[in-house]
Amino acid sequence: MIFCAGKTVEHIKGIVAKMLEKGENILGTRATSEMLEAVKKLHPKVVCNELGHIFGITQNEIQKTESYIAIITAGTSDIPVAEEAAVTAEFFGNRVERLFDVGIAGIHRLYDKIDVIRGAKVLVVIAGMEGALPSVVGGMVDKPVIAVPTSVGYGAAFGGVAALLGMLTSCTSGISVVNIDNGFGASYIASMINKM
Amino acid sequence: MIFCAGKTVEHIKGIVAKMLEKGENILGTRATSEMLEAVKKLHPKVVCNELGHIFGITQNEIQKTESYIAIITAGTSDIPVAEEAAVTAEFFGNRVERLFDVGIAGIHRLYDKIDVIRGAKVLVVIAGMEGALPSVVGGMVDKPVIAVPTSVGYGAAFGGVAALLGMLTSCTSGISVVNIDNGFGASYIASMINKM
Amino acid sequence: MIFCAGKTVEHIKGIVAKMLEKGENILGTRATSEMLEAVKKLHPKVVCNELGHIFGITQNEIQKTESYIAIITAGTSDIPVAEEAAVTAEFFGNRVERLFDVGIAGIHRLYDKIDVIRGAKVLVVIAGMEGALPSVVGGMVDKPVIAVPTSVGYGAAFGGVAALLGMLTSCTSGISVVNIDNGFGASYIASMINKM
């Protein structure tokens, strides 16, 4: 795993080259477009996700799980974090179902997808602003929900603090929380659980 | 109106007596049990609500509205604030419908009441913890929602701050917010709107 | 409605084109100058407000209300938020009266306008810094006041927090609050009330 933020393109290229030599699988998060461009040239099978600022290189195939992780967002602005989560989950060999833009302001959109939601073994639920989606989803299933607050919003959203507090104080049982915008971390845990 | 908090029982009795003489209608909020006991003895028609720490004396009858204010709470711990709101609304001559303990962890309880919710002219929605109920209710109606955060909760609820921020950053349109635990203030506005 | 912040010009153009085809009315908030330029070319009747970072396209005429919403600001720096509010209100078919730069440091300016203030059916009051204008206006009328804190100010204004707290703790009854800089949200509610 490489946390690319704050590193130079040259530095990233160096680390990737070294890991490729060792035959390791590589996941790079918080990568800029320049980094993604540079990495693409290093290997034929790089999976790049511009939206999620993430890339993955799988030198050793991992068997896909049958059960899946549902990755759900409240709005369209949460999608970058969701893509970081989704690519991470897939990198670790998990089947993923994406349900984006199903926030609680129009709760029927959520109910339309209830079968996909209930079919998941574990759920990653991502929301900014008031961050209430995990509470609602958690009330619909009896599975672990990993909640990810995002820094989406303005004013009293305080860069994700409103969503973070909302998720921590959720009145629904079965919800645990990771750091603001931490899509990678949420899927890392979800993958552990999905593979049990 | 009398804000009783921080005043003595004797002080309250004095204010009430003076207002009774003038023939005014009287509403007292944040009253202790001792204050309620004392006030009951001053007039035969005192409406006392222990749960809501509130009393009202109506010397001049106000005509009841046909339209009603729905007062909705997420949990049972929010009921004291809801009763402050309900008694206030009734004091000002509004018809009130109470819907308590219909929080988003079990959203079906909310949907069971959809007719009462949609029938209101204006809604006061009260919630502690993550304070997400106004967002969900606001998505179900096309009426003004006055949201009241409560100080219910512990830890990251920070005495109502989590609920307050959640309500201010709601992704649902049509929601405005009053101070933490301010049931009176919410109904004061709701009454203005209901009587239009 | 389109919340333009964080989207690309191309994305906005796509959404607008699709909505135009469906014959819908369109309101776009938090639009950059580039977005406004691009949208102007898509339809002959686009209402663009640079100051308010907002545009509207009305394909289906809405009848104007007789009653009006007063939109009041404390200073000149609050005008962008006020224009977002005003264009929103007009888009929904409301008559609007603008009263700008009538803050409490020179309270006579406010009193000079008392007839316009008292004539409104509902008021949107917008202020940064200490955010005290809604309290004063609320004391002058018996109508609902929707208060909008702005991020105007420096130092202990903390990006709108001082104004937000001031409005939430107002000693005047009849005031409810929306998120910092949320002119759109305030007028959405005011429009609901004005049309009753």
Next chain:
Amino acid sequence: MIFCAGKTVEHIKGIVAKMLEKGENILGTRATSEMLEAVKKLHPKVVCNELGHIFGITQNEIQKTESYIAIITAGTSDIPVAEEAAVTAEFFGNRVERLFDVGIAGIHRLYDKIDVIRGAKVLVVIAGMEGALPSVVGGMVDKPVIAVPTSVGYGAAFGGVAALLGMLTSCTSGISVVNIDNGFGASYIASMINKM
């Protein structure tokens, strides 16, 4: 000067006795009822103010000023801080005018007193909740205003923080601020200015 908070009655009695011996003038702030009772017995001319939790003993007469300090409060709950301020100012030989409960929710009450307000050489303005009174008073006079936030209020008042921020970010010139509930400190400064 003695800051009595956190000291024992015996300790206070000891300090007062020692200062009496030296022939000094004595001012004690934040004194409990027990302390006031105890101090009364130590000297025939003790000025005790229960509301303001303050006492003063003047062994050396100070000449009263002709000019006066106006001490103004927004509500009745701010009176304890105001009395601390008033007794302090009088102790230092200043003439004082008290204007209590003239908050901005009903601004006419303030205008009724405009002559007393404009006649002062310096003003101490005390308010809790949103703390907007100093801004309004400051706009009415061309004299220094010492603003005192109080811890009066609940919820988003955060023990005086809302009032403090409001006063610091006031859009009126001529206002400086002291610590929350610091009536003594405000009058200490006001006295320096009034005696110039």
Next chain:
Amino acid sequence: MIFCAGKTVEHIKGIVAKMLEKGENILGTRATSEMLEAVKKLHPKVVCNELGHIFGITQNEIQKTESYIAIITAGTSDIPVAEEAAVTAEFFGNRVERLFDVGIAGIHRLYDKIDVIRGAKVLVVIAGMEGALPSVVGGMVDKPVIAVPTSVGYGAAFGGVAALLGMLTSCTSGISVVNIDNGFGASYIASMINKM
């Protein structure tokens, strides 16, 4: 489940009696000693844990899991939260291993227990003060860690905020966080995972 905080003893007795009649299993958290005393008299098989302020009544036996949940605390002051977690986990039929007072100031105590730690299917790690224990434990295992910050500590611990922030920003992968002092919530999730 019953969240007892803020309820009366009579209220609790009523709820328990009703649930007993229905033949349900009952778990009561945040119960005072008086509540525990009262509940003991209602049923012969009440499991009471004074330290954890929790009781459980199992009318329908649940089969114990073979795999276990490790419940680990940094200090002795974290034990009440740990007991809430442990009794909750056992109530849901999980085998539990308690490892208390193995904080990072003396990290060898933690290493002495490495077999028990590595043998768990999921871990609940509880810490106040700087809340660093989950990071260290998470680095020793490849299993999901549910981290619980506690309100233990003084000064800059800010009632659990320091621990909460520490856990959210942990540099170890595989850690998710619940609300301050929420032992029940952590074990609810851990139980879901342990039973997979």
Next chain:
Amino acid sequence: MIFCAGKTVEHIKGIVAKMLEKGENILGTRATSEMLEAVKKLHPKVVCNELGHIFGITQNEIQKTESYIAIITAGTSDIPVAEEAAVTAEFFGNRVERLFDVGIAGIHRLYDKIDVIRGAKVLVVIAGMEGALPSVVGGMVDKPVIAVPTSVGYGAAFGGVAALLGMLTSCTSGISVVNIDNGFGASYIASMINKM
């Protein structure tokens, strides 16, 4: 007075031209270099202070005071705020003494200037970081001290919050505080006092 921040150069030029015509004295704060350049061309007697981001135009001479305001800074980084204060004070006709870079880390530098400090009628004391200079200066004189916290510093200085809190809680009497970086506001008050 013109608060230039957030305005355009053209806007500033327009306001200045209009005020010049009316024969008024003009003070412009928070002006950029471009604004200062533009204003210089509008009048032969513009006083420009690049460091203080401030300009003044005096069309009607004001008589200089005999007594003076001491303007004191802790460090060299506080000088921009100090120059805003100094130019403001001089604009209003006050004699000013500047004492810069005499912070408490080397307190002897402060004592070397004790005569200038004690000779002032009122003092403006400016400091960032821990903001302790006003406390020390206040202990050396029996005159009103107007304290200005600055946003100088990093980390736990939190943009001036550390200095602000330090000044508000000063154990020295005679200190009142204005907003972070508000050199203008401090001198406005100091001028009122100096001219008494």
Next chain:
Amino acid sequence: MIFCAGKTVEHIKGIVAKMLEKGENILGTRATSEMLEAVKKLHPKVVCNELGHIFGITQNEIQKTESYIAIITAGTSDIPVAEEAAVTAEFFGNRVERLFDVGIAGIHRLYDKIDVIRGAKVLVVIAGMEGALPSVVGGMVDKPVIAVPTSVGYGAAFGGVAALLGMLTSCTSGISVVNIDNGFGASYIASMINKM
């Protein structure tokens, strides 16, 4: 070492008895008066300090150092923390010089003691309110200063936060900081340094 806060008297007695048996030296901090009474009866040589809520039992004599630790407080209200620090330092065999109530409001009191201050090998400087004393002391010596913020103060002191921030942002070099009210921790470090 025993951190007594939150433990029962019986629990403390048990721990002390067990440690006495092992022949260990014992230091108990944050002890209530009841605990101190109870511990006194367990051993003839208990050192009890009511003010500092601390006791020590030395079964194995430690040689006193020649160099000394200066323990300095700003006010009298800081003395409890100072006594915790002083007893701790002495318990570890350090010579201690106490300089209490020498805060910066009257800086001459500090200068009167300059020889004792400069003679120390390391200094523990304790202050509440604005917490500026360490900065001033640090400017007078070329020795490590361990700064202890205290929770003394009200309003914007925020339970020690103002002092904590002030000490962290001190413009004087050579100062490091411990937790609010942590007299024990400061002396633990000072003892390490003094014994080098």
Next chain:
Amino acid sequence: MIFCAGKTVEHIKGIVAKMLEKGENILGTRATSEMLEAVKKLHPKVVCNELGHIFGITQNEIQKTESYIAIITAGTSDIPVAEEAAVTAEFFGNRVERLFDVGIAGIHRLYDKIDVIRGAKVLVVIAGMEGALPSVVGGMVDKPVIAVPTSVGYGAAFGGVAALLGMLTSCTSGISVVNIDNGFGASYIASMINKM
């Protein structure tokens, strides 16, 4: 010492030139690349550290200590602060051992270096995110640990606040803390101690 932040390149060159003339040793912190380039041309023996944004010029040789300061970081992103600390320590004549990227997520890397850690006379431990490394290191040695929180991290790291609170509330004795990112300050203290 020169704190370069916020100064111009020309200003820095002037200060350095003046100090060179006086024959003084010079240390410049928070220097930009441009400043480093400019300073290099002023003297043949400038020590420049790009990573640490620091330069030193030693005109008078200082004898190197035998004992050493260990400078330890949790991650690679903390290295800039660590280099500021290391160059500072060396400038003052201390022998330094650098141990970088030995954070607690993989605690074995720390144990591999236990001899270097235990051999130090004093330690500077630098960490961002949850800031737990000083607690672990402090538990391994009986030497003073100076902890430096860094602004490394995102979301709930809040620019170093999470690390700062974690270090202040550490359950390990012997740790004191400096401001966020203050590598210079930590080494200044460590040097005092190392030279005893």
